[in-house]
Amino acid sequence: MFAYLVRRVIGAVILLFIVTAVTFSIFFLVPKLGGATADDLASRYVGKSAGVEQIHNTAVKLGFTDPLYKQYGRFVKGLVVGADYDYGAGIERCPAPCFGYSFLTQQPVWPDLVSRIPVTASLAGGAAFIWLITGVGTGVISALRRGSVLDRSLMSVALAGVSLPIFFTGLLSLSIFSYGLGWTQQGGVNPLDETNPFWWAYDLLLPWVTLAFLYAAAYARLTRAGMLETLNEDYVRTARAKGLTERTVVIKHGLRSALTPILTIFGLDLGLLMGGAILTETTFSLPGIGQYAIIALRANDLPKVLGVTLVAAFFIVLANLVVDLLYAVVDPRVRIS
């Protein structure tokens, strides 16, 4: 088990470095292939009346005039041992992991990212809880009532959930419940440490439900399909024949077996969301990692782009690792060795 964990961690670290190297290359090589010079890149990060000399000095300061491998090496060094930053009035130590300083705001990236993780975690966690309960529950009910009006209705709703984009359902729900009825907060978030938990959850209810609607639909369909398959298995018939209650048969024997693919998908989905639910955060003006990604991309702010990419990749890798470990718990046929 320990050896397995170590192998997975080493693999994850290598993967994260590859991700950053690719991102670095895309950021610098693509404009270069288009004929852009270091000064051309730097001109994005200066004021509108900046002169030629100022642009060039900015290019030097941001390291654009160095070879790509040197720039990447500097970034990796910052991640591992930290870096120094000249903020004009002095030199500041940026401790490891140092993700660099924003090209535009000239503020360190890591504290920004860290401050946004709780918002994204709140959104992803709450929505995940709702979509798991409702999605799996809907799928179970549908499977047990296969072919009924209820089954067809639930699957139609599921189809709507999967088909409608989040910016549509989000804006529609805001229009109805926030701007129209005034029942919920209109965008933004109240941090948990600044408000009581009830109001924190209440204000996130609309983004949770909107996001969960999208995912619950897929989980309902997946659960229904899995349940239908397992409920037809011989061991389930045996369990019923032995006199077990229907509830025990469905949950302990049917659902448990159907959970494996759901677990896989859940891990991937949660990991992806932790890297930033971009559309949801933008629609509801939530200051999470997804919104940060949009800010970074719009501004071509490489340190922020790298930071978001690394954080997103980290959560996906972590989620996959946790899912793999959970297989052994859920499915007794699987042993980690």
Place this chain on the structure above:
Amino acid sequence: MRWNRITTATAVSAAVALSLVACGGPKASSGGSGGGADATKAAYDAASGKIFNPSDKKGGTLRMAITEKWDSTDPGDTYYGLSWNLARNYVRPLMVFKSAPGAEGGKVVPDLAEAAGVPTDDAKTWTYKIRKGVKFEDGTEVTSKDVKYAVARSLDKNTLTQGPTYFNDFLLDVPKNYSVFKDPSMSQIAKAIETPDPNTIVFHLNKSFAGFDYFAQLPSTAPVPQAKDTGTKYQLHPISTGPYKFESNDPNKGFTLVRNDQYDPSTDPESGRKALPDKITVAYNVNGADIDNRLQAGDLDVDIAGTGVLAETQAKILANPDLKAHADNVLSTRLNFTVFNTQVKPLDNLDCRKAVLYAADHEGYQRAYGGPVGGDIATNLMPPSVAGAQKFDDYGFEQDKNGNVDKAKQSLEACGMPKGFSMNIAYRADRPKEKAVAESLQQSLSRVGIKLTPKPYPTGDYTKLYAGKPDYAKANGLGMIVYSWGADWPDGFGFLSQIVDSRVIRPAGGNTNLGVRIPEVDQLVDKALSTTDETARNQVWVDVDKKVMEQAAVLPGIWAKGLLYRPDTLANVFSNDGQNMYDYAGIGLAQK
């Protein structure tokens, strides 16, 4: 039967949902302003150049939001007009645009300075007296050295990269790559700025500049205590001299201002600042549709960008009398226009350029920006809100709103192109209005045989790498360039100098003058810079405007307007010529 019931149920549910959406609108009732006995009834344009719901009542939290991030809250490193507008709440520059409605708000008045600057030496030297008794938020009294330091630090464009470069360009003998962090005694700029005593500051320029009071209103003249300067980190907590100070500031999320107890209104007799709210909150990166909806619902007070609501919101507002009564169509100091690049043939020929001016559909240009609400048809360059601007119409744009084909053809004959010519027209790809302009011109000019090929370019690099880079523009035949320009401040220099003076054109790109190269214009600009009498100076800028139009160097499109939404939560709200949006130093909240 079962299917019909299901269908009906679904249809009813959908109808209920849609009706709830349609019913969504402003929570606050129409008409009433919630203010005192002298409250003005809500009406369209009630706050355009005049005060709606006048009030002196203090209190409340002014909630503001913006769709993007701030450029910088550091007064020495900011260039956004909205930032300069709001910064008057936490800093006091030497001079300031008066917080007053309409044209009065376009005047620059003394703020930290006791009086306007005194020019000597042919307007190459400017002297200001600093008011006594003005304090920083920590209780320390402001001296001239703090102002000198503030300007000095703003010269360091390698550290503070975003702000304007006027002081770099005009102060005497400023060393290249100057940094006050490497010259803490400021000895290297001793010739540029003197402080003979704690209440006097003297600026020495490398050339005459009669409008220096406009430089003195820049936030970079707001005093900064040297001991508390933290370079790029200063933006996290600029030390206040204004009626508010920073309570919190996150460069990615927003900031909160609270009252500065060291601000003494008796030292601020002329600026017109009201400081009515107890607190001001600004949230960044808020979804644009969210902002518009929250304004209408009364859950947000100001869209701080001040450029107007989204197009879809505009349509909704104009169609609803109640919503329209809460809207103000504010004229800005912005010209939406198309430049002719005289390096691209045949637009090096005056008559060919005139042909374009005559053939263009000016109403089409206006329609591209949303019709009359988007702006007025421009007949020359300077918008009416620029100090001293005069409107003239040499080409009959107002008479021939859809162009004059006959005159266009005559001009084409004169320039030797009777059958017309082909030309590329550049525009910014993510600006649907500019695309609409390109298409409108493509259509209208085709009537006389001028074939335009629209060429979209990304906004971020438009002036830096493409349309604004002379070599690229010439090599790619970008003869017409759709652009938009807002004045840094509403006088001739602030509006015209960056778009018509050929000497500001840089080969490396990043230009705002995208093709005007007229020697007589350059000479007139020099004359304006050295004319100290304001009336005479304004007339010289009018002459610049006339010369540019005489040479048909640009096709003016519209003088832009923005449709702002005014929630019932606001009091003492007005727009003026200085800010071209609501004035954030005078605005308050309706008190119940």
